[in-house]
Amino acid sequence: MADRAKLWSVSALAREFGLTAQALRFYEARGLLHPRRQDGARVYDYRDHARLRLIQKFRRLGFSLEQIGEYLAQYRAGRPNAAQFRLGLARIEARLAELRQMRRELDETITELEAMHEDAQARLRCACHNAA
Incomplete structure (x- = not known):
């Protein structure tokens, strides 16, 4: 599991996951990642790191970005309920x-x-x- 205090720059996170910076920005534009700004630069926290791991896993399994977004939204909204699990x-x-x-x-x-x-x-x- 990622260190909760660690922050990643766009290039560091992209490199770790074998992606381009443009791919991260695309995921951000789609609402899948939520970096914050620190000293004017985007930084990603452990939540973004975990989300990106899930995004890649779901992409490999053939889920659409829309479906992935819906799944991630369940967890942003708080604890998922039985209907969401169903x-x-x-x-x-x-x-x-x-x-x-x-x-x-x-x-x-x-x-x-x-x-x-x-x-x-x-x-x-x-x-x-x-x-x-």
Whole structure:
């Protein structure tokens, strides 16, 4: 967990997460990060650090920035209630269903390509034998 007293500059936080400064500013413009100003420069605290970790995790899982923003808003508003947890759970279940469907489609495509590959190899072997 990030040190609660630590502050990160735009460049330091971007470097730590492998992002650009523009990406951090984009997340800020979308209301996902809330840096404060210190001596005229943006600085990010441990909350921003934790939010950015969640943003990246949710992005990898395929959630939209809008969905991520809604999730983060639940925690900015205070302790989430049961309805908010149910909403989050429903979104996770929907994403799982999408990913499972994608996996089924990928498995079908792989099976078809493997069959095509075997057929092409057999035809090549046959063509080579006929040419000899």
